[in-house]
Amino acid sequence: MEKKPYVIGLDLGGTNSEFGIVDQNANIIASTRVKTAGHGNDPNQYVDDCVAALRPIIEQVGGIEKIHAMGIGAPNGNYYSGAIEFAPNLPWKGKIPLAQMFSERLGIPVRLTNDANAAAMGEMQYGAARGMQNFIMITLGTGVGSGIVVNGQMVLGCDGMAGELGHVIVEKDGRQCGCGRKGCLEAYCSATGVARTAREIIEKTDKPTILRDIPLDKIESKDVAIAAGKGDEVAKQIFEETGRILGEACANFAAFSSPEAFIFFGGLTKAGDLIMEPIKKAYEKSVLRIFKDKAKFLVSELDGAGAAVLGASALGWEVK
């Protein structure tokens, strides 16, 4: 049976819930946005409000009979259960069976996974990973997420929660991480981690840097990127160090699944070669000999507005 022409993608973030109706060529035909918070504590109200916002754009493309399925990318999303489970930055507590809740209201199949897995699916469906059977997607945002594809399939694990490479410990007794443990990759290589590295250097050294012009608690990773772009040595050193940690971590990941490519996504990739070159250099220096010069290091081809919605929508195409 021919698939219907469109899928709905939902990128569910802490602030906004972005919806898009997407065709097979990665065109977002129609879109809408709902604030994630502000619907009371009852997730039913949130879903009702979302469906109300979706109705007009569904009509716009010819009605629900034109929609094949819906995909949701959400923090702590569990593919197996279709639920968001204990997401610290969302308004709801416990396990929320969001896939089922949308499916019942819209009358179409709904798949849900975590945001980094959705990004990997998007890359495989429309982006830099088309045709790849083995790759690792690393999202460098407020946190560090990952989506791992092995033999052409998402690695979900026994519980649907696999692929948490941001919480691999890279520094024993290192920086405190939001997860309660110490030394996680995320504590160093997220946007937050980069800003923290900047603050540490400013506080602990007297190296000259234009970053000192910004109040210490206001420094963001974006400021570091801008400073590095202007040739600021401290800012360049921060990306060098962040890239080194990422590259060494990727060398360990290679020993796991020997991927054809590592694909990076998110704000930090906007620093371009400033971050990508140190990643590659550290990787090739530290990886086991049999893996040298094999893996590609790529930046997402979907980066920018709509990428996360496209990623979520790719889940919809998975529905047979």
Place this chain on the structure above:
Amino acid sequence: MEKKPYVIGLDLGGTNSEFGIVDQNANIIASTRVKTAGHGNDPNQYVDDCVAALRPIIEQVGGIEKIHAMGIGAPNGNYYSGAIEFAPNLPWKGKIPLAQMFSERLGIPVRLTNDANAAAMGEMQYGAARGMQNFIMITLGTGVGSGIVVNGQMVLGCDGMAGELGHVIVEKDGRQCGCGRKGCLEAYCSATGVARTAREIIEKTDKPTILRDIPLDKIESKDVAIAAGKGDEVAKQIFEETGRILGEACANFAAFSSPEAFIFFGGLTKAGDLIMEPIKKAYEKSVLRIFKDKAKFLVSELDGAGAAVLGASALGWEVK
């Protein structure tokens, strides 16, 4: 079509090449052994000599028409190419297309993979991993090997060489490893690594231990296990420390594939709870909260003589 009743398994080690003819219930019906070295530098001579040794046991089970296929587990075995690639401890240099060489002589399909993957296949076919879709096999021998199963399939990677968890770096600038890098899991948690830990403690401390009765360069992991069994505090501490390193490494592996179980195989597992308890304790202490109390820690059900042959033979059953 019904499968023929037997497969041949070959466990190809640095010293011996062990052959077994195996039925679907993991019974080794007939077996033979060929020295791996001593056939000159030409692998053709080795394969010819192996086939000559196999002929009588093949006749014993009713001839080659009773044999479904052959599986080989070998160091640096590459499943995709069917070749042994640059194995440091074998008599042949470069890439040896061993699967093809046996297949041409025997007239049956032959599959080859590395020894740890073969162990994982054996566990899935006949042992502790029956029915599991996601698990990690860790072999604690002269080195540390691994076979990773995700979604019911071996993780082979883009090049057939995935699953080298013995070479994940667990200690930055740590012990020199045989691979040329520093701080690999294998440098601490192999049998060799355990003996090395014993020698370090004896040399660097004056703690009393019966291990001092053995000449320093003669201490083996087996001696440490015997001493620990007798209640020797230093020996128990060595297993405690080895288990801690393994458990912390497994906590990082969980962030990758969230396996249902970690299954351990090899000589060190004979230490039983002395090693397994510290592994579990360190794992639960250091793993990300969402993975706590989920993974089982098991010892191979095939441990002992014939296990590696069974593992190799399981590859034969994979042939459709």
